[in-house]
Amino acid sequence: MRYLKNVTLKSLMIATFISLGLTSCSEDDDSNPSGEGSANLTVRMTDAPGDYEAVFVDVQDIEIHVESDNETEAEADVDGDGWVSVGDVQTGVYDLLELTGGVSQLLADTEVPAGYVSQMRLILGSENSVIVDGVEKPLNTPSAQQSGLKLQLNQNFEAGENYAFLLDFDVDKSIVETGNGGYNLKPVIRLSAEADAGMVVGKVVVPADIDMSVQTLVILTGESTTISAYTDAEGNFALNGVPAGVYSLEAIPEADANLSTFAIGTVEVKPNETTDLGELTL
Structure with missing residues (x-):
């Protein structure tokens, strides 16, 4: 397996995202800080x-597709199609690929x-392009360029509430x-509400006699969810947006290091809590 190379972060990428839940920071359902029948939307991104x-x-x-009689929407919806x-x-x-190792943006x-x-669409x-073996190649996204990458949301946004998604x-x-050596982009995205999800963090430690920087792939596997991230230069990792549940974890060092995989059979993740696994020595 070839491992990722760091590329200078240009800012942040994309947003073809969306949701599974919401966070409400208001205790009063009638409260509306904006006074204009609006909700606050926050989106962060990370990368497997x-x-x-x-x-x-x-x-x-x-863009989002909103069904509302709100005047704000009517003014913004210049195409008359609800977007x-x-x-x-x-x-x-x-x-x-800058958003690995637990980094979110x-x-x-x-x-x-x-x-x-x-719905939401990007x-x-x-x-759009991908670099393979040092060569930059076009990344084709015909459907996205024409009408946007659509994702199902089916969520009611209430005025005065805050909605945070990962x-x-x-x-x-x-x-x-x-087949002709080209590349297409067909996004596969796991969406979660940050407020209801947990986080798993830790640090992978290599033996003292290993005289090289070792990047490790950390994989958290549950009954219906698999989340992964690479460690950073210091061996730290963070798995964000993890639904509550019981998982197994593997830390797989890059092949050139000739090190064995570190495994944990049971990792319990609770809502809105961080599970710190401490140091994992290969």
């Missing part, structure tokens, strides 16, 4: 490992119209090599 050197995505906009830009999107070309923190949100530009973009499963 991918066997590439870099994956660049050209983010142009993020509204979330606004304040950090557009640009971003390397998805804020993509949006904005006010959106209250109402029933059925609008991509044409500057987007876990699985690069390895999302890039498909074509």
Whole structure:
């Protein structure tokens, strides 16, 4: 297996994300801090490992489909089809593979119209690419460029409430090599509500006689969920957005290190809590 190389972080990437829950920071359902029938939407992104050197995505906009009589929506919905830009999107070309080792990035923190949100979509530009064996190749995303990458939300946004979501973009499963040597982007994304999820952290320690930097793949596996991340330069890792439950964990060092896999049979994750596994010595 080839392991990721660090590429200078340009800012943050994408936002083809979405949801499984919500966080309410208000104790009064009638409270509306904005006074305009809006809810606060926060989106953070992290990335599962991918066997590439870099994956660049050209983010142009993020939209939500809102069913509401809100005047704010009516004014924003210039196409008359119910799609509204979330606004304040950090557009640009971003390397998805910078968001490993437990790193997450804020993509949006904005006010959106209250109402029933059925879908969200990411609008991509044409500057998408992947680097393989030192060669940059175009990453084709025809459907995304035409109408946006659509994701099901089916969530009611209430005025005055805060909604926080984590987007876990699985690069390895999302890039498909074509028969002619090209590459297509077909996003595979795990979505979770940050407020209801736990986190697993720890540090992988290599033996003192190993005279090399060792990058380790940490995989957390449950009955219906698999979450993974690479360690950083110091061996630290953090697995974000983990649903409550019981998991097994493996720490798999890169092949060149000739080290054995470290395994834990039972890791219990609780809602809104961080499970610290401490040092895991290979």
